Amino acid sequence: MAISLDEIKKLKELTGVGLTDAKAALTEADGDFDKALEAMRKKGMTKAEKRGEREAREGLVDSYVHSGRIGVIVEVNCETDFVARTEDFKGLVHDLALHISATNPFYISLEDVPAEEKARATAEFSEKAIAEGKPEAMVAKIVEGQVAKYFAEKTLLEQPFIKNPDQTVDALVKEYNAKLGENIVVRQFKRIELGVSE
Numbered sequence: 001m002a003i004s005l006d007e008i009k010k011l012k013e014l015t016g017v018g019l020t021d022a023k024a025a026l027t028e029a030d031g032d033f034d035k036a037l038e039a040m041r042k043k044g045m046t047k048a049e050k051r052g053e054r055e056a057r058e059g060l061v062d063s064y065v066h067s068g069r070i071g072v073i074v075e076v077n078c079e080t081d082f083v084a085r086t087e088d089f090k091g092l093v094h095d096l097a098l099h100i101s102a103t104n105p106f107y108i109s110l111e112d113v114p115a116e117e118k119a120r121a122t123a124e125f126s127e128k129a130i131a132e133g134k135p136e137a138m139v140a141k142i143v144e145g146q147v148a149k150y151f152a153e154k155t156l157l158e159q160p161f162i163k164n165p166d167q168t169v170d171a172l173v174k175e176y177n178a179k180l181g182e183n184i185v186v187r188q189f190k191r192i193e194l195g196v197s198e
Contacts, residue, residue, distance in 0.1 A: 003031055011036055056185045058084045064097035072101045074189040079182040092176050092184070098162070099169060100189050105156040108186050109170075113151050121147050156186060 003026045011022040011033065022040070029036035059077035076093045083089050107113050125143045134142055152158035157170035164172075177184050 003027065007031075007033055011040060055079065056183045059185075059187070060084050060090065060093045062090070062093040062097050064094065064101050066101045069194040070101045071192045072097045072189060074100060075187040077185045077187050078180070083180050083182050086180065088176065088180060089184075092172070095161075095163065095172075096156075096169070096186060097189075099159070100156065100191055102162050103156075103159050104191055104193075105159060105189075106154040107151075107156065108189070109157045110151060110155055113155065118147065118151070121150055125150075156189070 003023060007026060008019055008022045011026060012019055022036075025036040025040045026033070029039060056077035056079050058079060058081045059075065061073060061075045063071065063073045065071045074093060074097045076089075076096060078084050078089060122143055125146045126139060129139045129142050129146075130136075157168065157173070159169050161167050161169050161172050167175075173184055173186065
C-alpha cells in the first residue's frame, strides 16, 4: 500500500514530528490518516507533558471584542519570543480569546477552583440527590459526577473548544505544545460584558 508524500507532510505539520516518524505512523495505521494522527497526537501529548515542566515566560496578550458588547483579553505564554511571533501561536491565542468570549469560563483549570466553591457545590448536589430519594450508597458517586461536570463547564481548559467540540481546550493547547515544541500556558484572562458586572 502506497502512502503519499502529501499525507506524510500533512501529518508532520499537524503533529510536529519528523518525516520518518510521520511515515512510520501512517504505515502502522495501514494508511488511515485519522488513525495515524490520533496515534501521533498521543505520542506528541507525552512530549508536551514533559515540556510542561519548562518555564514559559514569553508569549502574547491578545484581545477580542464581539459586537461591541463582549470584550476579552487573554495572556498566553510560551518559552521563546521566536514561537510567540509565529502565526500558529498568534492564531491559538486569538482562538482562545474568541472561545472565552463565547463560553464565559470562570477559571483556567480545575486546580483554580477554590476549595470552598467545591464544598458548596458538593453540599448543594448532595441535598438535591437526597431530596430526590437517591439510594444513600449511590449519593457520593452521583454527587462526584455532578460536581465534576458542573466545574468542567466553568473551567476554560475542560470546555469543548467552540471551533471543534470533539476536542477540549486543554487538548487544543497540548496539540500546539507538540506542534510548536514548547510549553504553552494560559496564564490569565478577563472577560467584560456590557451591562453585566461581576
